[in-house]
Amino acid sequence: MESTSEEVNEYSSPKEYYSWKQIELLIKTVADMILRSNKRYDAILGITNGGIIPARLIARELDINYISFIPIRSKKLHKEEMPSLFESKKYLVIDDIYDTGNIFSVVSNEVGKFNCDFAFLIRRFADNDGGGGGCCGEAYVGEILNHKKWIVFPWE
Numbered sequence: 001m002e003s004t005s006e007e008v009n010e011y012s013s014p015k016e017y018y019s020w021k022q023i024e025l026l027i028k029t030v031a032d033m034i035l036r037s038n039k040r041y042d043a044i045l046g047i048t049n050g051g052i053i054p055a056r057l058i059a060r061e062l063d064i065n066y067i068s069f070i071p072i073r074s075k076k077l078h079k080e081e082m083p084s085l086f087e088s089k090k091y092l093v094i095d096d097i098y099d100t101g102n103i104f105s106v107v108s109n110e111v112g113k114f115n116c117d118f119a120f121l122i123r124r125f126a127d128n129d130g131g132g133g134g135c136c137g138e139a140y141v142g143e144i145l146n147h148k149k150w151i152v153f154p155w156e
Contacts, residue, residue, distance in 0.1 A: 008099065008124070008148045016149040023154060026121040026142035027054065031061035033140045034092070034119065042089040045070050045116070047107060050096035053155050054121050058094055070107055077106050091116035097151055098123040098141070122151060 007013070034041075043066040046055025052069065059067050068083040070093065085091065091114060098104055098120040108118070119140040126144045145151075 008150055010150045010152075013148060013150040015152050016147075017152045018154060020154045023054075023057075023121070027057045027061060029142040030119050030121065030140050031058055034058075034062060037138070037140075039117065039138075040090065041092040041117075042066065043068060043091050045083070045091050045093045045111070047093065047095040047103065048072050050153070051094045053153075054096050054119075055094040058092070058119060062092075064092075070110070072103055072107070075103060075106075077110055079110070082110065085111065085114045087114060089115065092119055093117070094119045096121050096153055098139075100124075124148075 041062065041064055044055050044059045044062075044064050045068055046052050047070045049072075055067055055069070059065070070083075071078040071081040091111070093107060093111065093116050095103065095118075104118070117138040117140070121142045123141045123144050125146055
């Protein structure tokens with residue numbers, strides 16, 4: 001069986017519901033990984049819409065006051081709404097889940113010339129392409145699922 005998640009969707013796939021308690025643990029896990037790395041970031045970039053809440057919660061844990069958002073809607077990047085980024089700054093790009101890698105590819109292609117790392121609360125499969133750094137350095141992952149259930153976050 002191929003380990004991609006292209007078949008996973010919110011209508012026909014079995015669902016797994018995450019609680020706020022589980023999210024808190026994933027936030028702590030990701031934040032602890034980042035703190036142990038001794039890397040410091042100037043800003044958090046949350047990928048909309050799923051990365052908005054994780055971005056705020058991780059920013060709080062890391063004591064980072066600047067948060068902006070990468071505008072993804074209907075799986076498309078809206079470049080005209082991108083925040084101004086600077087080569088002299090270090091960014092942490094955050095999303096709720098690394099699923100097929102499509103959004104990761106779009107975003108990493110856009111921010112690839114900047115100094116950035118990625119963080120995901122959840123990654124669907126350990127062996128799917130990307131999410132391990134790619135063009136943007138390191139990726140922090142709170143949990144690897146290895147299943148095809150549709151994840152429902154408590155803010156949905």
